[in-house]
Ligand code: FES
């Protein structure tokens with residue numbers, strides 16, 4: 001059964017058509033917001049973490065029907081590649097990423113956490129990130145990045161100027177699959 | 183096989199042939215060995231080329247391409263829920279009638295190939311047995327694929343899959359390797375349905391393969407030791423369970439036909455070229471009519487060396503007549519796809535009371551699970567990777583038996599057999615040290631491999647015929663620096679009487695690619711603005727291989743790495759590559775990139791020579807320009823680029839291409855240290871620090887190398903403390919998610935310190951060896967050794983838990999009373 005959902009998504013009023021059984025992650029990904037990743041669909045990995053009404057939320061277990069009217073922020077709402085949010089630039093500068101599959105969720109979690117606790121120690125960071133798994137990094141450089149981000153966030157927080165729209169894709173010339181456009 | 187006259191002699195003589203076949207000197211290009219001060223882009227902590235798109239969420243993985251296919255169907259797979267038996271009926275009528283279902287395929291569908299194949303993702307001809315079918319009626323584990331559905335969306339496909347009714351004729355299953363080799367055990371495979379070229383197969387006893395080899399005379403050494411009072415004989419046994427790759431991005435494939443009706447797959451693979459070839463054989467489609475594109479990959483760790491869902495996706499795409507995306511679930515990842523194989527390893531040794539190792543005998547039984555991909559080759563690595571650590575031992579024997587059970591299928595996973603072998607060998611060495619009452623580091627120092635050695639232990643399966651020269655070995659420095667960092671000599675005991683603190687160590691080795699069985703190729707071309715496009719078949723699955731390749735090319739061409747754009751591998755576009763496995767990418771493909779860049783450099787210098795009016799051999803490319811030594815003048819790479827393409831007289835694009843294949847596979851080395859405190863009342867333990875020092879030759883990018891160490895140590899730590907799946911008595915899996923399984927979180931993970939010890943490997947690009955797998959080998963033995971040192975009990979079966987330690991402490995107490 002289809003329902004209509006109103007959300008404030010990355011600062012814009014949006015209305016989405018969704019199946020009643022859809023999760024927030026389903027709706028985001030179907031509508032081009034593919035920054036949040038699906039790693040388990042059961043609330044166990046955190047790769048799908050987005051911010052709902054200011055709180056880090058695993059979007060794969062958030063039934064979309066229950067969050068009508070909510071304010072949602074995704075990774076697309078943070079900085080752009082030339083103008084990164086301090087948490088994003090801390091991850092880049094600390095080499096705190098490998099395959100990157102966990103990173104959008106990890107960054108949203110870290111951003112929300114640092115807004116609540118701007119001056120955490122390493123143990124607090126470990127605890128705060130424990131709902132978000134990472135298989136590649138052993139967490140070591142991610143912890144460094146979040147410590148570093150805490151310092152950087154004393155300053156400004158860049159927000160994407162385009163209101164966090166997904167970047168338009170240019171199809172590849174071969175067959176329309178778009179595979180070479182990254 | 184060369185047998186020394188005196189089996190008890192402590193030095194083995196290498197034949198003059200081995201000495202001359204593998205000279206210490208290597209004919210190395212003069213630019214290959216650069217002191218740190220001359221390096222431009224290598225050894226730099228370059229930003230990973232995809233870092234910015236990763237942090238903005240713009241990096242695109244297979245599932246993110248769905249939006250390019252408006253009529254994309256979603257796939258779902260029906261898997262066996264019995265461990266052993268036969269499907270007698272598949273009733274798909276209800277599923278087929280459901281709204282939104284486009285196709286249901288079963289083993290009888292014409293779109294589903296009906297011939298055996300292997301999922302192994304190995305070069306041709308694959309050593310692994312051809313024992314799989316795309317969909318099957320004879321089922322051999324809970325998870326075997328039986329049918330699949332393509333539907334309008336994932337939800338409908340899943341519901342339709344559940345609506346398919348399957349009737350089974352169930353047979354008795356066997357879930358343990360010891361029981362499986364019993365002649366009365368249920369037989370899992372009929373050899374008539376399998377093509378298996380591995381040695382030692384005996385399907386009546388569920389044996390997939392058996393291999394063995396010996397150097398010297400091991401039985402003789404044990405006999406001699408029995409009669410002597412200055413030699414000790416030690417025997418130990420070790421056991422390891424399943425481990426999941428926990429690959430972050432579940433295997434995902436999109437299959438469609440392009441406008442030329444060719445098969446095009448966008449797929450999460452480590453081996454695009456092997457996948458293309460294997461699909462061609464399976465579907466009887468010419469290789470040229472298949473294109474495999476690798477987008478960004480959410481890591482592999484060996485999981486994606488297997489071709490697991492591509493064939494089902496193609497069958498669904500053909501049956502549905504539209505593009506199909508098949509995305510596996512996390513549950514499937516745990517029970518139905520691939521895992522690290524459980525193993526039982528027995529170690530025996532003869533050591534003199536001075537501490538010289540005279541004989542090592544390693545015998546392993548690995549559990550392949552239901553099918554055989556990588557069974558023999560992983561089995562061989564259990565011995566051939568760690569045993570070279572003690573290559574001076576004059577007598578070495580090794581055997582490995584791969585056994586089938588009705589449990590999940592084992593495959594390739596980071597370490598590839600080496601973690602199983604290291605747990606046994608390095609745990610055993612510590613037991614020997616305890617018996618001798620010798621410092622475990624002293625025992626290792628007396629016996630370990632060194633630079634200049636001719637190593638035949640890696641060729642033990644050939645009876646020592648295959649040897650190699652160790653041209654770089656920084657193990658001594660790894661030990662010294664690791665020891666210092668962990669505080670080996672200054673462990674302070676906690677004030678509480680029930681707490682005991684100690685350190686443990688384990689040495690580690692691996693390889694750099696498969697000796698004599700690799701090919702990497704590269705093509706590089708210069709744009710008019712002085713930038714370069716580099717194409718390689720190297721498959722960056724996350725660790726940053728593309729960035730390392732750009733650094734290697736940049737070092738040769740004098741270009742900043744960000745001006746070398748590396749294209750993701752695509753079988754239509756990229757040069758050939760065997761794929762991302764066996765720690766081969768930097769060592770093998772990196773050398774192809776270096777050679778290709780050198781060819782481009784020669785042309786680049788010729789153009790620059792004209793612009794500068796100086797002979798090319800006097801020019802140097804660095805910092806984005808070409809400099810004339812004599813005049814002090816320079817031209818930018820951009821000027822050379824424009825000149826080469828739009829110049830007045832000669833025009834030619836600056837381009838280079840090269841292949842690299844080699845018989846060399848130099849081992850990286852490393853030393854793992856663990857610092858632990860154990861509570862003798864409960865067995866609970868806390869790891870204060872994991873220190874790992876590695877010799878990977880010259881680190882092309884220290885950030886990326888540390889990333890490999892830290893990530894592999896995380897997996898090694900998990901193998902040590904939380905690996906293993908549970909099953910009910912019918913072989914039904916009970917470990918189905920990250921949390922049941924216990925993948926360590928940021929909160930669980932002990933701190934990691936990584937130390938890079940530089941050596942120079944003359945056969946590698948700018949002196950590099952591999953690093954991706956080696957650090958996964960050390961935590962289980964080093965932790966077990968540390969606990970033994972702390973509270974004098976040995977946990978020899980993984981995972982190491984407080985309960986096991988407590989039980990052993992209780993037994994020890996009872997014995998003492
Ligand atoms: S996908 Fe949402 S927690 Fe794993």
Ligand code: FES
Nearest residue numbers: 098100134135136
């Ligand atoms: S970077 Fe790969 S899972 Fe975190």
